[in-house]
Structure formats: structure tokens, C-alpha cells
Amino acid sequence: MAVARSSHSIRDEAQPSAAEILAWSRGLLDPALRLAVDTMPDSMRGIVAFHFGWRDERGRPDAGAGGKAIRPALTLLSAEAAGAAAESALPAAVAVELAHNFSLLHDDVMDGDRTRRHRPTAWSVFGVNAAILAGDALLAAAFEALAAGPAPAAGVRVLSRAVLDLVEGQSADLAFENRADVTLEECLAMAAHKTGALLGGACALGAVHAAASPAVTARLRAFGERLGLAFQLVDDLLGIWGDPAVTGKSVHSDLHSRKKSLPVVAALTSGTPAGAELAALYLRDDPLTDTAAARAASLVEDAGGRAWATTRAGELLAEALAELDAAEAAPAADAELRTLAHLITHRDH
């Protein structure tokens, strides 16, 4: 069922599924995203179109998976939750997706990852310098999109704070690579910055575009932040136990690079024999072989890292939904935000 809808129209009787909500959001987002990319310099458009899956490496039309576009859906629905037409927040939704993709392009360079969304990463095709510049162009385009929207000053404040938090989180993540004593508290703070801030910012942007009160904006931001932390926990779980054919990432990529992801740090700090064995295997500098990465995955599980991360993601979902309750959102958007929240914590890619 295509969810033919606009804000304030009567929707289909049945509650739309997460896939239908994302398809509706994509329908609004994609044309505006393409327009934003069209305004970029010629030298950037090819690599950005490749990254979004619109073009192949030789510039021919392609239909690659451009990402789930969860953040812009949160922005559109948050605007609606706060009483505005979802479409009024489209410039903010575009800005959020552009900023998210800036972070992915740079993250892939920093991590040396070769696969994203079932395709080679942009840097591995076009080179590191081109990928860094394309990320820079996406970030500039994000602020340009906000400047064209109905709440430029407030929007810029929200997005710039989220991006600064993102940078802080990424910086901590990279610093953890050279530390053997990362605590779970530090790792949770890193993930709150790296991922929670942009999901929180996505919701807050929708709220400010709806001219919501500071109290409602704060509730919607807190909803997104809790959800973002749950999102990162699930991402870390998928990075170890996800099916590469579904996630579009290479198998055990986080373990090969000895990332201090949340389940790993939970295991390393568990005080269990499996945690101690994991420390001996993991806290070194040489590359982890396939066999060692598989062993590390089972040690993380034996030490309770998988169970802890799964439980914590469930708790964060409940905390997020409590914030949404307190936001007293418009009913249809409230229901759809709940559906998306469940998708985020129960996804397989």
C-alpha cells in the first residue's frame, strides 16, 4: 500500500508499517535531495551521486541502496508531531540527510572501510581526497538547505550543535583505538555524541520548524537522543552478528579493526574469564585474522556483551517512548514515530 498522504489529511485506516513510513518520507525527500546535490560543484556531483547510489562509478544511472533515510523521516514526523505540516520541515530533513552522509563519507575514510550499502565506499573508488571534499561539500550543502528553510537561525543552531557533538564522538571513538582501559561509561558517552546527537538533532529540527515550545522541542530531542543511542547499540550488534548480505558491510569489520564498540567494551569490562581472554586477543596492534575475529565474536557473547547491548537497547527504546509520551505529540505522527522507534531497535541492517 502506498501511503498517499499529506499532513492533516485523513490517512489510510490501517496504521502504516515502518517500510511505508520510510517510503513516504523518501518520496518527499529524494527530489529535494537531488536538487541540493545539483547545486554542488561539477567535480563533486559524480562522487556524491555514487555515494547516494544514483550513479555508478562511471557516471551511469544506477539504483543502489542510498541508505535507510531514518533521520529525515524523524525530522518530518517531529514537525508533524509538534503541530505543523510535515512538508514544512523538508529543508531541515534534507539538511539532516546531507549532514549524515557527510559523516559517513569521512567515517569510511577514517576507518578504511571498503564496503557500505552493498557497494564500494566512495574513497575506495574515487580516492581519499575526493571523498573528504565530497563530505565537506555535503556539510556545506546541509547548512545551505537550512538557510533556505523557514527557521534558518534556529535550524542552524540545532544542526551545528549536533555536528559538533558528532565530531566529539568520532574523536573519542578514534582515541579509544589506542587505549586499553576504555570504560563502558566513556563508550556510552562516545556513542551518545557520535549517533545520539544527530538523531536528537533530527527530531529537534522538526520541532523548531513547527515553532514548537522549548519544552516540546526538548522532549522530542530527548526522544531522538535515546533512540540514537539504541540505534548505535543495534549498529554495533549488527557489526558483529549481522548478516553481511543484509547489512551491506563486510563480515566482522569492526572486530578486524579492533573497534571498542559497546558490546566489546561491555565484554572487556565484564570481569569474566571470557572477557579476560578477549582482552588478551583484542588489545594488541597487529591486524586480527578472520579466525581471531570469529573467536573474538564468541568471546564477546560468552562475556555477556551481546546480552548487555540487547537489553540496554530495549531499555533505551522504553526511555525514548516515555519522552514521546511527555511530548504530547499529534496522534498520527506519534503513532508513526513509535513505529519508526521499533524499527530502529529491531532492524537487521
Ligand SMILES: CC(C)=CCC/C(C)=C/CC/C(C)=C/COP(=O)(O)OP(=O)(O)O
Ligand atoms: C565527524 C564524523 C566523521 C562522524 C562519524 C559519525 C558516524 C559515522 C557515526 C555512526 C552513525 C551510524 C550508526 C551510521 C549509520 O547510519 P544508518 O544505518 O542510518 O546509515 P544509512 O544512511 O546507510 O541507512
